[in-house]
Amino acid sequence: MSRRDEMIDQLSHLAGDRFTTSITSVQMNMFECGGVVIGVRIGVRVSHRLFDAFSAANFLTSWASTALISRQAGIDDDHEALVWPTFGLTSLLQANDLPEMKRTPVIENDNGVTKRIVFDGDKIAAPRAISHDPSFPRQPSRVEVVTALIWRARMGDLMGLLMDSFTKSKETFVTRDDAFPTLLQKRNEIHEVVEKGDIDVYMFTSWCRFPFYEVDFGCGKPVWVSKTHSAFEAATLLDTEDGDGIEAWVTFDKQDMPLFLQDRDILAFTSQ
16 A cells, blocks of 8 residues: 555544444544544445445435534534435335346455546546537536546557447437346346456446535535545546546556556546
């Protein structure tokens, strides 16, 4: 791990490690200067059936709102100010006849190293415009462009494949009722291939637009939201504080990381 990763790990170390089975653990860090760092580990070893990034953001904002209301109103009993989080996504999706969700294969890399790279919002605008197909109703999103840039740097020129994916998405229309079953089916197909061990896997996940920067316990909103080191090769995308850029936390094998960081597009569109 880098020095930054080691520091972040220490600030959330007592909240549990990657083998923790508790659903939620919290570590409060207070400094003489008055600064506060809250380390939260949610669902580290818990299935996505129970918790995901949306649920984590919902839980944190509700918890913070309860603390903030209690502080502002001078309420001693927090039960009077409880804000109950709503996990109502199931009401938007059919629960009948869904494919079984296969367990995610564990693909850990003991030689992995995590780096944080920042894609500025203004710099992302250029590749978004370049890759826009006029026949498609919208521009590629920030997440789509950053994903393509990272993947191209890792595997080769995928901007063309990004365009192809937009074309295919126009030709393949999935109804709202079919969206989740189709997603589960494709996910299971990928996991079956991964379990055979015949391919290299690099995963992407986006936490963008989740309201982590709105979490306020009464001492102000966070100036920085980060994550901990990953045990497997993956990229986690988070908003920058201004909401326009993207922080990418990328984990590669330590032998591959230097080459990735020297890629021309990574150098051109990011700060490290």
